Amino acid sequence: MLQGQSLADCLEPALRELADDRERGFCSELCYGFCRHYFQLRKLLQERLAKPLKKRDLDVEVILLLGLYQLIHTRVGDHAAVNESVRLLQRRGKGWARGLVNALLRGYLRDRGAGVVSDEFIEADSYPAWMQQRIRADWPERAEALFAAGNERAPMSLRVDSRRLSREQALRNLAGAGIEAEAHPLVENALLLVRPVPVDRLPGFSLGLLSVQDAAAQLAAPLLDCAPGQRVLDACAAPGGKTLHLLQQTPEIELLALDKDEQRLQRVRENLDRAGLSAELRAADAADVDAWHDGRSFDRILLDAPCSASGILRRHPDIKLLRKETDIAALARQQRRLLQALWPLLRPGGRLVYATCSIFLEENEQQIERFQRDHPDSVEVTPNAVQWGRSRPFGRQILTGDQAMDGFYYAVLEKAQAR
Ligand SMILES: C[S@@+](CC[C@H](N)C(=O)[O-])C[C@H]1O[C@@H](n2cnc3c(N)ncnc32)[C@H](O)[C@@H]1O
Known part of the structure; x- marks a missing residue:
């Protein structure tokens, strides 16, 4: 369905075609909710279908899943959800599936009315099996809470930008x-x-006085603790939330922001422009040092590493569909x-801050344990x-939803002075 593209990228052009904010909001809610609970909905559908649908009828399957999503997770009226699903079928030229869609959705409603199926759902069901296993293995005592937190909005x-505006004034x-x-309490x-x-x-916002950034991500710049005149590397900078924070915190640093994705680097530029700030931006593979480094050392390095994003599933539920189990070892490499x-x-x-928006140990404390060894x-x-x-044996972990924050990991490393 997403064919490897993120939901945000797929949705952007589609939303532009809709008439107003209300329609756009509803469409977004359906798509994000669909991804959030895809695995649960699919399980339910499989239990209720006598035989699986053919590959070429993926659209019928999506209509069924969307119908179930509305019945279970939204306030859309039951009849409106069923009728709209049937109308959608017709628009797709799949009128032959009317009977099936009607029977399946109405059957679900009947069973729910009779108490055969419960209104309560199991939070873990909304995750792919491999993610359930990994979360249970990494956080055995917190797993159920993590499943619930990752399903929230x-x-x-x-x-x-505290240099230009106090938080109290911003609130006013x-x-x-x-x-x-x-x-935020912390x-x-x-x-x-x-x-x-x-x-x-x-x-x-247009002046950079306010930026959209989760509270957990706001911890990176203070941890880096830059001083004026220092040479700082932001190695994986795009879209630039932390780059902007670093510069707003200490405008007198010499900052080099790298990202291997040229298009995403453009977003760093836009973020800095908004606040009237600038840095040296460069599209490069940060690990291919010979290709970009001029030989001068850095006082500070922020490595906000590419990761599974398992700590931000509540913001990007499409990650549940896009990420594969084998991705984790590749990301760790x-x-x-x-x-x-x-x-x-x-x-x-000097100081290096290693950060991920992951809750998987392999990308976090195990990575740092090995690095330190x-x-x-x-x-x-x-x-x-x-x-x-x-506190963890190595670094510090924020679990999704803890203190109203995204799941994040930080480790701060300093390089010993040569003797
Ligand atoms: C977690 S995001 C960074 C978020 C960013 N620091 C912020 O606060 O807005 C990771 C970024 O790393 C970039 N990336 C992945 N591999 C890279 C590499 N080898 N060198 C440089 N950038 C890389 C990706 O393109 C992506 O933009």
């Missing part, structure tokens, strides 16, 4: 624009909106390659006396 979180500005928000410059709004409604290539570029006494000149200085996340 994430709050819209903002970061205030938002209230003045009719937008309800509250201060992260200094973070705000949580009660309801998401389009960014162009946010007062000061890429992360290792990046860590190994970048470490020699850090000056003695292979690099005796690395000293872990991840702070312990903080309230966010949980």
